[in-house]
Amino acid sequence: MHLQGKTALITGASRGIGRAIALEFAKHGMQRILLVARDHQRLVEVAAEVAAYGVEAIPIAVDLTAPIDVNIAIAQVWRNYGPIDLLINCAGVAHQSSFLQSRLSDVQEEISTNLVGLYTITRFVARRMVKQRRGAIVNVSSLMGKVAAPTMATYSATKFAILGFTQALRGELAAHNVQVTALLPSLTDTDMVRDLQWFRWVIPMTPQQVAKALVDGLARDSPEILVGWQSHLAVWGNRLAPWLLEKVLRVAAPLAAHPAKRYSELREAAATSR
Numbered sequence: 001m002h003l004q005g006k007t008a009l010i011t012g013a014s015r016g017i018g019r020a021i022a023l024e025f026a027k028h029g030m031q032r033i034l035l036v037a038r039d040h041q042r043l044v045e046v047a048a049e050v051a052a053y054g055v056e057a058i059p060i061a062v063d064l065t066a067p068i069d070v071n072i073a074i075a076q077v078w079r080n081y082g083p084i085d086l087l088i089n090c091a092g093v094a095h096q097s098s099f100l101q102s103r104l105s106d107v108q109e110e111i112s113t114n115l116v117g118l119y120t121i122t123r124f125v126a127r128r129m130v131k132q133r134r135g136a137i138v139n140v141s142s143l144m145g146k147v148a149a150p151t152m153a154t155y156s157a158t159k160f161a162i163l164g165f166t167q168a169l170r171g172e173l174a175a176h177n178v179q180v181t182a183l184l185p186s187l188t189d190t191d192m193v194r195d196l197q198w199f200r201w202v203i204p205m206t207p208q209q210v211a212k213a214l215v216d217g218l219a220r221d222s223p224e225i226l227v228g229w230q231s232h233l234a235v236w237g238n239r240l241a242p243w244l245l246e247k248v249l250r251v252a253a254p255l256a257a258h259p260a261k262r263y264s265e266l267r268e269a270a271a272t273s274r
Helices: 016-027 040-051 067-081 104-132 153-176 207-219 229-240 242-252 263-273
Strands: 007-011 032-037 056-061 086-089 135-140 178-185 224-227
Touching (some): 032 067, 040 056, 067 104, 104 135, 135 153, 178 207, 207 224, 229 242
Parallel strands (some): 032 056
16 A cells, blocks of 8 residues: 555554654655544644644544544544545553453453454444545554463453454455555553563564554555564464463563563663663
């Protein structure tokens, strides 16, 4: 898919991977980018960054877990700015905890945002794409949608579900000329992960690396875009020797028996050593 002259809607656009994708799209000559998240002020800041590339940027503050608000927002967008060519579902939250110590409120938030919120906006946008018989949808899953890890049970469950949803939707919408893709980054250095505990041997990627991988994958019309060599290694390891990968994950995971640093501490140490 070529990005030049297109209109994209990006959820989770106020920070992290969503913001990086918006800026990368702007560099590739996209005509208009609709920025969706809950924090209006941060969206305005990202919109200014995007506009610096000569691209029209529209901040849209909406809670994806509120279906009526999402429906109204999409209807207004379509009326005011025309069809959406590309939907990027990037909004998500993550809570880290052992399963036995997990809180139901955290579990509900992950499912509501990562899965139900994604389903809600996709439903409203996909119906319009089908009518115009063109469009593309990218659902941001994770390496943890392929390989689940201890202390991230619910997050992994939502990311596995996103892959299944993406695969099913790809089959349904192909006849309507709507492309559906999954993006699977490994651990990425964003605000969301900085309070998480460190998984040993995992090297965080930058949001910019993920955004560039997405652009490359869209150019190749890839149905799944794995980001980073660690992702490819983990997926192949899971296919060839799943028992071995599970043992590695048990050792790598920050369980109580193996105290681990937080990612923020790891980043500070790395910056100091440069």
